[in-house]
Amino acid sequence: MAMVALTVLLASTHAARADDSMSYREMADTMQMDDTARFGKLVFDRLEWRGGGGGQGRAVWDGQGWYGGDYNRLWLKSEGKYAATDPDRGAQEADLEVLWNRVVSRWWSAQAGGRRELGLGQSRTWLAVGLQGLAPQWFDTEVTLYVSDAGRTAGRLKAQYDLLLTQYLVLQPLMEAHLYGRPDPRSRLGSGLSDLEAGVRLRYELRRELAPYIGVVWLRRFGRTADLVRAAGAQASDLQWAIGLRVWF
Secondary structure, three states: OHHHHHHHHHHHHHHHHHHHHOOHHHHHHHHOOOOOOOEEEEEEEEEEEEEEOOOOOEEEEEEEEEEEOOOEEEEEEEEEEEEOOOOOOOEEEEEEEEEEEEEOOOOEEEEEEEEEEEEOOOOEEEEEEEEEEEEOOOEEEEEEEEEEOOOOEEEEEEEEOOEEOOOOEEEEEEEEEEEEOOOEHHHOEOOEEEEEEEEEEEEEOOEOOEEEEEEEEEEEEOHHHHHHHHHOOOOOEEEEEEEEEEEEO
16 A cells, blocks of 8 residues: 555656646647637628518628637627618628727626728728627627717617527527717718617527528617608618528638
């Protein structure tokens, strides 16, 4: 028994000395716990076609991707709507954000960078700062504030939740709201709460990386924004059906 204990002690001492002589790279490769490794991901949460009561068929995208380590990452986001029934107008709403993402707590990251906005009206560049993470009850949440190169201000609140019905069926409620500090008639935007989009989508995950879905989306515009939209011959409120694909790489 004493001989066994002595053997274990000598083996432990030898292992400890071996660990002391290991480089960080050797230790990380052995334990597969390298917190300096760089990796990335690209997710299109929505690649969809919508049809509404106004007969305005639209192609819609909403995607984001990132590259970096555990604490600091380069983050890209893009959303847009293309009026397929009026190709001369092109993208009605589109933007691209380039952000630096820094983990600030267990569930939240701070983000800062720039946003380029295209579409109807005047194209603008915005400074963006915000938070992204998991709110209580596991809601995936984004809160972002913007200041444009013309001194305008805006805000975006986005929240969604994945409810697993089975191993393959996932129900996803989603809400997104936009606010603006002052009106912009050229872009059909009023001050305050401009619009609210709420929807629910049911997807079937053929694989985790590939999931077709169907859904319904309700869009409501408020205040001066609603007046400007009506003056342009469109509806301030619309209920749309959606069919699309969620993919990630």
